[in-house]
Amino acid sequence: MSDNSEDFPVEKGAGPQRRFAMVRALWPRLIELWLSAVLVTFILIRVFGSQTARRLLSRFTHSHLP
Amino acid sequence: MRFLPPIFANLVLLASGLGFGGLLRRLFPESFSSIDRVALSFLGGIGILGTILFCVGQFWFSRSAILLVLVLGVLFGFRSFARTVRECRTIFRTVSGAGLPVIVVIGVLLVTAIGGLAEPTGDMNHDAIAYHYLGPKVWLRDALIRPVPDEAQTSFPAVVETEFAALMSLGGQRAPQFFAVFGLLSILLMAASLAMRLGLGSQGAWWTAALIISMPAVYRGAFGGFIDVLYAGFVLAAARIAFDAGRAGDYVLVGLFCGLASGTKYTGLIAWALLLLCSFLIAVGVRRCRLWAVLKSLGIVCGAAIAVAFPFYARNWIFLGTPIYPPPPILYKFFQVRYLPVEAILQYHAYILKRGAGLGRGLGAYFLLPFNLTFHTSNFHGAGGIGLAPLALAPIGLIASRNEWLPKALALLVLLLTTAWFFTQQESRFLIPVYVLLAVFAVLGWQYVARVGSKYARGLSAVVVTISILYGLYMIVPESLVDSHAAVSPTFEDKRRHEDIPYLQSFDYINAEPFVSKVLILDPYVAAYYSDKAYVKPLGRWGEQTLPDATNLQAVLSQACNLHVSHILDVLPEAGPLKLPENPQGLTLVFQGQNQRVYRVD
Numbered sequence A: 001m002s003d004n005s006e007d008f009p010v011e012k013g014a015g016p017q018r019r020f021a022m023v024r025a026l027w028p029r030l031i032e033l034w035l036s037a038v039l040v041t042f043i044l045i046r047v048f049g050s051q052t053a054r055r056l057l058s059r060f061t062h063s064h065l066p
Numbered sequence B: 001m002r003f004l005p006p007i008f009a010n011l012v013l014l015a016s017g018l019g020f021g022g023l024l025r026r027l028f029p030e031s032f033s034s035i036d037r038v039a040l041s042f043l044g045g046i047g048i049l050g051t052i053l054f055c056v057g058q059f060w061f062s063r064s065a066i067l068l069v070l071v072l073g074v075l076f077g078f079r080s081f082a083r084t085v086r087e088c089r090t091i092f093r094t095v096s097g098a099g100l101p102v103i104v105v106i107g108v109l110l111v112t113a114i115g116g117l118a119e120p121t122g123d124m125n126h127d128a129i130a131y132h133y134l135g136p137k138v139w140l141r142d143a144l145i146r147p148v149p150d151e152a153q154t155s156f157p158a159v160v161e162t163e164f165a166a167l168m169s170l171g172g173q174r175a176p177q178f179f180a181v182f183g184l185l186s187i188l189l190m191a192a193s194l195a196m197r198l199g200l201g202s203q204g205a206w207w208t209a210a211l212i213i214s215m216p217a218v219y220r221g222a223f224g225g226f227i228d229v230l231y232a233g234f235v236l237a238a239a240r241i242a243f244d245a246g247r248a249g250d251y252v253l254v255g256l257f258c259g260l261a262s263g264t265k266y267t268g269l270i271a272w273a274l275l276l277l278c279s280f281l282i283a284v285g286v287r288r289c290r291l292w293a294v295l296k297s298l299g300i301v302c303g304a305a306i307a308v309a310f311p312f313y314a315r316n317w318i319f320l321g322t323p324i325y326p327p328p329p330i331l332y333k334f335f336q337v338r339y340l341p342v343e344a345i346l347q348y349h350a351y352i353l354k355r356g357a358g359l360g361r362g363l364g365a366y367f368l369l370p371f372n373l374t375f376h377t378s379n380f381h382g383a384g385g386i387g388l389a390p391l392a393l394a395p396i397g398l399i400a401s402r403n404e405w406l407p408k409a410l411a412l413l414v415l416l417l418t419t420a421w422f423f424t425q426q427e428s429r430f431l432i433p434v435y436v437l438l439a440v441f442a443v444l445g446w447q448y449v450a451r452v453g454s455k456y457a458r459g460l461s462a463v464v465v466t467i468s469i470l471y472g473l474y475m476i477v478p479e480s481l482v483d484s485h486a487a488v489s490p491t492f493e494d495k496r497r498h499e500d501i502p503y504l505q506s507f508d509y510i511n512a513e514p515f516v517s518k519v520l521i522l523d524p525y526v527a528a529y530y531s532d533k534a535y536v537k538p539l540g541r542w543g544e545q546t547l548p549d550a551t552n553l554q555a556v557l558s559q560a561c562n563l564h565v566s567h568i569l570d571v572l573p574e575a576g577p578l579k580l581p582e583n584p585q586g587l588t589l590v591f592q593g594q595n596q597r598v599y600r601v602d
Helices: A017-047 A051-062 B004-022 B034-057 B063-093 B100-115 B127-132 B134-142 B159-171 B180-197 B201-213 B216-220 B228-242 B248-262 B267-286 B291-320 B342-355 B363-367 B369-375 B389-400 B405-423 B428-452 B455-488 B490-500 B504-512 B553-560
Strands: B518-521 B534-536 B567-571 B587-593 B596-601
Touching (some): B034 B180, B034 B291, B100 B180, B100 B455, B127 B134, B216 B455, B228 B267, B363 B369, B363 B405, B389 B455, B455 B490
Parallel strands (some): B518 B534
């Protein structure tokens, strides 16, 4: 396991300095994006896709009808 | 008072298991920590106890025989008891600093313990009723461990089922349900051992345990007679030792746990082969060990594993004509299989393939597995899935530990086990070893995000873990509360018995009536587990034929006298091949309930 807090998944010295800096800047954003994507998918599939949610939504959308 | 026998039986079994496990301590490497030692001696002890009971039970399986084996284990335990208590104290010291995950783990264990005291109920769709508990009940009645011919699945490897039998013998029908607590404990200890070996620390180990115990798919594999959690424990124990092994004793231990896994489930044979492959690749490719030394050590593993698993497969070969029963399609042509006609074998495999089809076996389905296992759990009979953490955080954990060889080895094992599972039977609980490893990687990933991630990423990862645990608990707890309710309320338990047990009135009559000595059960789908009296079932639900040339009612009835059957249980709605006519000759109706009749053989 990596102990270095500055340790990003790039081979140091493997590429030009600029590329390393770019990946270093992008990596935290990638983590955020990945985690957000998983959470959004969970909400869409497991929460809104569930029978209970569908029942509630359908009740809500039909509540204004006479 | 009705709770005391099952709890007492489980405590005796635990003490005996720890006693046998203590015998392994000499083989543990010096480098192993307290948690490693406790986890391995606990799991190893349970496995050895089950294997000894199985071997003794081939000749003698009365209560005295069971007690003798258990007392032997307890006597062995006296030598290592003080050391085990010391090591457990070391583990308990970590509780105070861990906080939330401890509450989750203890809460679920508590609910399991209370729910585990309820009487088992259900129909033939419950594996526990159909075979996990049926086998032990029949073995105890016959005082001998033999496959029950009308239920092919009682011939499965039986390390854990023999312990169910010991528990039933000492603590009654409720005792095996309570055993789920020890199953869960064993997998949590093993997970903590792996987590700490990967550098997570006690806090990380507790979070790993909380993630695992709140995975509904894992929980399902432990509760209600399921043995998958203990199987996973054996596989992970073998992996834990294999990748750090250096001495001959270490390889003997690896072999022992591979043998125990194969003695628990047939899939253990696949896990054993894959672990060998993985160990070979890592030893030669990463650790640069000499080829000859690696082959020699893997030979020791195989020798020990064969020695442990041999009794289970030899028993089947002797009594059923084939070591793996029902035999897989490659095997059945080479063996004279008893009780199962070829059509039944083929139908059984067709069923297995259909049930384990998941979302397909194509390349697309393979690469979408992480997503599907997380979000479409019902396609894998996943009981609510594994939570979000493995998908969200495990890949990050893998990336974070990319420079270490052990995570790579474990990741390779995950890949191999998942691939084998994908092409065989995609049943979620069969993948528990992988789920446990993914939970460890998920916590590694969480720690990595906490170290290098932004404030936003840290918040998101905390939300992922929270949702994982809460959603898992939401799936687990309500069902467990029903069991707990049944355990504490006799009125509710009785109501549940009447709702969940088909043909209960007939079984109550058969069990209470002293003149009933042996029952002929005509319908293959009637749960014979509920009969306290000896029984004969001519046809099993997988097409088993237990009486020679008796596939129609006339042939069966003509053999009834030779079988010393005193009564016949006939149920009405199912129109099977063995259906009694109205007012059958030579039989007297002695009990009639809704859709059920019991006849006395005149």
